[in-house]
Amino acid sequence: LFRSRPGTDAAFALGMAATVVEEGLVNEAFVKDQTDLPLLVRDDNRLFLRESDLKDDGHPEQFFWLDTKTKKVAAAPRGTLALGKVDPALKGSISVTLADGTKVTCRPVFEHVAKRLKDYTAEKAAAMCGVDAGMIREIARKVAKGRTKTLGSLNNAGKYYHGDLIERSQLLLLGLTGNWGRKGTGVQAWVAALFDGWLMGAAKPAAGQEITQALWGAYQNFVGAIQKEDPTMTKELATIEFTKRSVAGGAGWVPPVFLWYNHAGFDKNWQRAEWNDPTMPRPFESYYREAVNKGWWAGEPTKGIEPRVFIECGGNALRRTRGGRKMLVKHLWPKLKTIVTLDIRMSATALESDYVLPIASQYEKISFGIPSTHTMNLTFCDRVVAPIDEARTEIDIFGLLSKAVQERAIARGFVTYKDGSGAQRRLDDLYPRYSMNGFMENEDAVADEMIKDTVITGALPPGSSLETVRKKGFIRWSGLGMNARALGQATEPEPDSTFAPYRNHTEKKEPYPTLTRRAQFYIDHEWFLEAGEELPMHKDAPKAGGDYPLLITSGHNRWSVHSTNIANRRMLQTHRGAPHLVMSPADATERDVEDNEMVEVFNDMGSYQTPVKVSASAQPGQIIMYNGWEPYQFPNWDGPSDIEPGMIKWLHFAGGYGHLKFWPTQWQPAPVCRGTRADVRKITN
Template sequence: MSPWKWLEEGYTVIRTTCGSGSNTCYSTCGMLLYLKDGRLIKVEGDETFPLNQGRLCVKALALPQLVYHPDRILHPAKRIGERGEGKWQIISWEEAIEIIAERLREIMEKYGPEAIATFSGGGRGLTTYLSYFTWSLGSPNWATHLDLCLGPKIMANLLTTGNGTEPWIDFAHQFPDRYKNPRWRRPSCVIVWGANPIVSNFSYQGCWIVDLMKMGTKLIVIDPRLTWLASKAEYWLQIRPGTDGALALGMLNIIVNEGLYDREFVEKWTNAPFLVRMDNNKLLREKDITGKGENFVVYDEISKDYVTWDIYELRYSKLNVKPALEGTFKVRLADGTLCECKTVWQVFKDRLKDYIPERVSEITGIPAEKIIGATRFFANNRPGGAWIGVSVDQTTNGVETARAIILLVILTGNWDVPGGWTSEKKPCIFSPEWGLDVSKLVISFDMVWGYENLPPEQRPKAIGLDDLPLLKMWSWFGAGFPLPPSFIWKAIVSGKPYQIKALLLFGGGIPLIACADSNLVYQALKKVDFLVVADLFPSPVTELADIVIPSASIVERDLLRSWYYPLTYQTKALEVSSNAKWDLEILLELGKRLKPERWPWRNIKEFFDWCLKPIGITWDQLKEKGYIYPPYEYEKYKKGWERFDGKPGFPTPSGKVEIWSILRERVGLDPLPHYEEPFESPISTPHLLKEYPLILTIGGRLWGFFHSEGRQIPWLRELHPDPIAEINPETAKKFGIKDGDWIFIETRRGKFKMRAKLSLGIRPDVVRVEHNWWYPERLGRGDPLFTGVLEPTANFCVSSEHLGRELASPCMRAMLCKIYKAES
């Protein structure tokens, strides 16, 4: 038998990968499926797979229980009663596809394709394909959870380094021989910033951090709560939720003022020496002085003159330039007036004066000496990096917070060096001379794909674009992006700017539970004319649908995987029911009916063969090989491998790391990172403290559940039977609450009910609750809003009115609340 399938002690063993779907996280762990008579009996870790090296988390171990769960949706069904009434008629696949295709066709003809919106939740490996599907229909309205997860830090990295991925610590994950690779170096210090990967991605980043710790890496953990990692850290900074941006800027203040930065890198590879006009707060351009040219200007300390930085050639206009890093200059403009200018570095230093350790201590609640100590420790223990958790993304100021964290890591000399941060997913690192040219892959998992199919006249119709200037600019550049879902829900409810008629929910994640403002989402789902939901299990969202279609689990589908490293596969190991289909198969069938010219493939295998063709391999050959690692090189920016033109530098408008973001300047946003207090907090709304004296932070992860998924699985529910709200014993005493009591947590927007857990490790002013809870066991009794299904759902308290400027991210991590004991 081939290496991906063999017989062993009466079992058929299938080698595949876990991740991206049906209660599994986005990571890629190698796993072995043990089958008897075609039935999945057990799951084990694959010791030969470099990323997890045999380790697996409980979510994967419980897959047999998920696959054979009696509640699985196995047949397409159409609603025959009122929404939420629970009256269904089983229909065939043929009928389901026909009904959906017919209705979508009708809507496209009558209202235009933009009246169709799609949403992919947790992903299920579908993000790439749903973007292609939606845009191929001619609708710009494809939304994902990117506003809550990864989006802000990806945007921050894109603005700062031009790299459109989240930055990763060098875990040697880019090498098949991992830690044994001779070029790899162990990070000396890692900041775990608002994350707990031990729980959220156990057998992946969680184990990797422990691997590093065992080898000697030191940790700094930033968390309002004492996690296991925090207990092992050199520094645990117990932060007030939502103030991470102030802390990052405070650390930058220390790094800059104490000279702890990498001066050579800052001078040569960042836009720190560029001059900024003080009269209009914009970078000085060549045209300001000479009347033409977009090039930037520096002051040369050797010639004592102004010199331009050519943005096309990526070099100064003359040789032997030593640009001034600091200072104020009087520059004569083309109209003869004198204009005061400062270097970016000088303006940055001035900005950082607002974040002296004492003030940051007042904001964050962390003692100033700890902030200073941790910063010096990080800067003096190179190489290193930061693992940035989604708690940074889930605030309205997330992009700016992530930009400040990115800068503090980069300015201390950790960008793309062994043991620092890796720079990934850039096509140039896959150059042909280094082996298999994976850059030629037609698509890469979880990248958007197919924006060119969206007609130019449809692009400006994307809902919310006028409120999101950075995304609007991306659209002008011809780049596709997912829309933040809050705007879609609002458009459905208000009918503005136009009415969305059909909504297709694919790819896991229950928006009613996971998105901001559950009340708003509920209203939208009740109102939309035509609602299609594809899922594995009944949920409060399937209860409201017009058509429900059964999705396949990760062991019932074929999937090409290229999420970071390596390029690999996930294979269909068993048929649970001929009636469950993978979401991509459903999109393929719909696509063939609605836009056949865009969906020429007969089946999924043919499609994957087409994707892999440019790199000279077939789907079957990839399965034989198991995985492919493209070669990796460090310091790609020095070698011209970061940019498409092959010039040394970064793929940003200036070719440099942009401390001063030129794209932000262009759309009128603050070009330098800054801190904003959460919209509701002891500092921004002190008048609310009397009624709502505590800070609510939503988002606690659990070993067994991936966001809203997995609550039906017996082993996993046994680990987490009840939703937990963690509070300090001192606080509990004040409010008459005992360990194990059921309590209400109430904000100005709503309330929910959880079980209290007393914990000495949490700040006394904070209530930390687990996220995305609901009760599947209460489904089927009527409208899910009124039958207790959503009783523990915290997102009723999340505002959809206060959203971030870049990606409309809501604030989930810091709001004001009160707690009280529930009667029963």
């Protein structure tokens, strides 16, 4: 049993990667076949060698490697991962003559990786992460010689400021050892795709599978047209490209960071240099403006448009948003004319809303589990009882709202308007369009339509319907369907078999959806080069929240099943009955704090009060506050999120580069919470 220091997972992974390289345990066949490590990088500017460097009309995304057989530079194919007759070198260098006659030396990415890993020998990594050097070596050997799998989006590393470095480092270890694309290996992340009928309804003007067939055909034609533009694109690559283009065309998807930055006060937090990474070369605002000015985000959504109505449905903004009530109620709420929450209970957001619309709970309506390849099934929850009192399903409530808006618009003679993107919208036919001419008033029919639409896209087997799922309770996925996130799993589901992502890459040699068309570890984007993060590395979490000695970590608590049950009386009886902060015995003794004593947790953002649970499960220097607690469970309604600055790593605004382009449901850029700095003190009065 061992524990690494919070936020040092990258150092731990790189220490193992260094051991793999030092001891000759690299799976060279896999590395050459699947990754960018054989591709050549120029010594003079640290950029990939491109065809556009070699001739004036050269392709800017054609890359090269050094063939050990001919000792010459050879083009790496873009349409396949198959090496053909070439044996790419992982070591060595070659002099290349550029289009202007200049000679430059180039060497494979692997050489740059090997050089960087010298900073992460087992001993050096141990000093960073706290895991014994011998243990690092032992685990590295096991990873190299066996099958290794990581579940759960790389342990939610993305909630750390440098979570991208943690994930890239862990993936580098898996890549060096050939640990993805086969059973028992790789990364299996949360997908939230496959059930295409969910979103298909939003595009359909009326119900019926013949309309779905027409839309599905048009969608395939769009994807096919992109493949004709570039025949080296697979269906996966073309679908992702289509998704990116649909956003650029104004499909209505807006990353919430622009709302937070322009209207919720986060601009002040993100611009505080002392809360950002100290190695950030320029001020945050400089990167933000450059990203917007270069069109990487199709302008600056929400800039100059004052928000007026906030509708919360399916979430709890005042609890879940980093900064919580302190940021939103103080900065955003005063700008709003109307705040509406749809919920089954009085959540923190509901308590500070103008209107609370009661929705049916999961047993009062038909619902489906979040679709993913973890379960490999569409899971079903049926309506057991009718909704009580005024509660309605979400579909019904938005139907009533659209009907009321339509009636009011007609009465006022205000039937057309332009939305934030400049598109003309009509209001006098809002309800028929929303409800597909009343079809959505029938809950059973809507659920059946969703399932049958998903059959058409191939994600569910023929004959699937509401009737069949009611009999069995679930339906196994038969394909990946049409969603780009699902196709990114790059493995077709098989009957009665576990699911291992990326087999299309390892077995069929289909290229990856990256700039280099390979699993890419070297990012030669100008910002990444400037930051020294062109390759994975370890960086300590910045002092977000101020220069304080304790690091806050979190996780999903074990006692509520889901945050909607966090204040449930029966669930509270399974633990201490109230929120609590976990603190190590050493830190508690230093602060003269006893178990179950009420303390104040504070930093430059603010403070909140909570009882302490003294436990060796927390390391010295670490405090653990599990998430999900409602702010109203704390004195003065000041909760844990109120001291989270919600920092954004500047590199996550980078764009205009291969795979570094926004597309919906990727959750980036996202404010982080783990690794926030704070301290704890006794409450003396």
